[in-house]
Amino acid sequence: MTTEIRVDKSNSSSTVIPKPISAYVRAKVLCRLMMVQGSWNYETMLGTGIAYAAEPLTELVSEERRAATRSRQVKYFNSHPYLAGVAVGALARAELEEADPARILRFRQALTSPLGSMGDQIIWASWLPLSSLIALAAYGLGTGPVGTVLIFLLVYNSAHVVMRAWGLHIGLTRGLQVASALNAPILKKIPSIVGSLAALVAGFALPVLAHRLIAEHVAPRPWMLIAVAISAMGLGFLQPKVHGWQAALVVVVVFTIYAITL
Amino acid sequence: MLFGLDTVSFPQAMISRPICSATVTGIMLGSPVSGITAGVVLEIMALDTLPFGASRYPDWGVAGVVAGAVASLLPEPLTWSVVLLTIGSGLAAAALSSWSMVLLRYINVKVLKRYSSQLAEGQLTAINKVHSLGIGLDALRAALVTAISILVLLTLVQYLHSFWHASPQLTAQFGVTVLAGVGFAAAWKLFRAVNKGILFFGAGLLAGLGVIYLS
Numbered sequence: 152m153t154t155e156i157r158v159d160k161s162n163s164s165s166t167v168i169p170k171p172i173s174a175y176v177r178a179k180v181l182c183r184l185m186m187v188q189g190s191w192n193y194e195t196m197l198g199t200g201i202a203y204a205a206e207p208l209t210e211l212v213s214e215e216r217r218a219a220t221r222s223r224q225v226k227y228f229n230s231h232p233y234l235a236g237v238a239v240g241a242l243a244r245a246e247l248e249e250a251d252p253a254r255i256l257r258f259r260q261a262l263t264s265p266l267g268s269m270g271d272q273i274i275w276a277s278w279l280p281l282s283s284l285i286a287l288a289a290y291g292l293g294t295g296p297v298g299t300v301l302i303f304l305l306v307y308n309s310a311h312v313v314m315r316a317w318g319l320h321i322g323l324t325r326g327l328q329v330a331s332a333l334n335a336p337i338l339k340k341i342p343s344i345v346g347s348l349a350a351l352v353a354g355f356a357l358p359v360l361a362h363r364l365i366a367e368h369v370a371p372r373p374w375m376l377i378a379v380a381i382s383a384m385g386l387g388f389l390q391p392k393v394h395g396w397q398a399a400l401v402v403v404v405v406f407t408i409y410a411i412t413l
Numbered sequence: 414m415l416f417g418l419d420t421v422s423f424p425q426a427m428i429s430r431p432i433c434s435a436t437v438t439g440i441m442l443g444s445p446v447s448g449i450t451a452g453v454v455l456e457i458m459a460l461d462t463l464p465f466g467a468s469r470y471p472d473w474g475v476a477g478v479v480a481g482a483v484a485s486l487l488p489e490p491l492t493w494s495v496v497l498l499t500i501g502s503g504l505a506a507a508a509l510s511s512w513s514m515v516l517l518r519y520i521n522v523k524v525l526k527r528y529s530s531q532l533a534e535g536q537l538t539a540i541n542k543v544h545s546l547g548i549g550l551d552a553l554r555a556a557l558v559t560a561i562s563i564l565v566l567l568t569l570v571q572y573l574h575s576f577w578h579a580s581p582q583l584t585a586q587f588g589v590t591v592l593a594g595v596g597f598a599a600a601w602k603l604f605r606a607v608n609k610g611i612l613f614f615g616a617g618l619l620a621g622l623g624v625i626y627l628s
Binding site for chain 2: 394
């Protein structure tokens, strides 16, 4: 199965109509995108990862342009890893259309911030906590170890895989005009919708989880409620300077010293 | 190693999250209940730490494996003292592994500089070498940090566990308080960022309490 790339000549500076890109090539790129952060570093960040992921598409670029394409791809680039496909697809299409190299580099630079913040908002700040909380709630309701893990992985990766595939598709389809797809109102609403859902599930998950963990082993005391309220509010105000896990590590170490020196 | 790789390099399917990595470790060591308990408590700790771009964040993949191993390899039954020591060892491993990820990113810069001229010329072999070396080094990093953490922390935890004198009731109350405090702080972070988030959280809380009451 092949999908033809349609060239929007009214908006593009390109003159070349590229060959259709087969589903096989797309699948190869998608697989490589799974390891796009493999050589992540503080200098070019995702640069070499983008070049690595795009290679099956770069092989379709004319031979005289191919080395220059690769040298552009390894330059500095950063984005959310799941949306790197947008960049890989759009940049590859621009190269296949033989767009002006200076324009490609400008476009690449312009794409960094939106792809980073959009992915962070949709996935890291919303979907990942929601998936975790759904799994925690399932465990709290009595689901076993294997079931809990499966629920978490299925919920999380349903969005993960779709987002990677969508990103590559939209990049390849829109090319340098991909910004219009990224500005779609629905994409801006997703973090708020998922965030609301996560808040709802958080409210549900925490008591049912505590109920299962406590079982009959703990007799609740008023000081516990006060300590929970103070620590939750304190951590809420201190974030992002102090994370919950850091504070927990300190108090667990202190309590351990107390417990062994009694 | 695969759990450590998943954090950044491959495939970022979140098998590295403690709820998965600790549970699978527990299952592999024959203690699924210990594994999931370690996974759940560490997942609560992990709720408010998200792997944003270039920021430094804990490596929950390694942490989950270490916590799962500690919880599974300590003598039964799974008491709250074991849970607390599991949390401590998991968090210590997360911090250590986080430092190793930063180190790896600097090493990747050095590798990149070694191949800079070939990369500037657009040589495919250089791209493949830099990238596969990065993944290989990350796998090595994850394996080494996991092995060292399990070796050191398990020995330490076994030693500490044998001298644990706090009453089981106080230990359990302290453990629950720490988990609830961190959990509610993470939830607050979530609903504070959402319009009318507190209403959604409140509705969920009522539903959760209702389920407990009915059960």
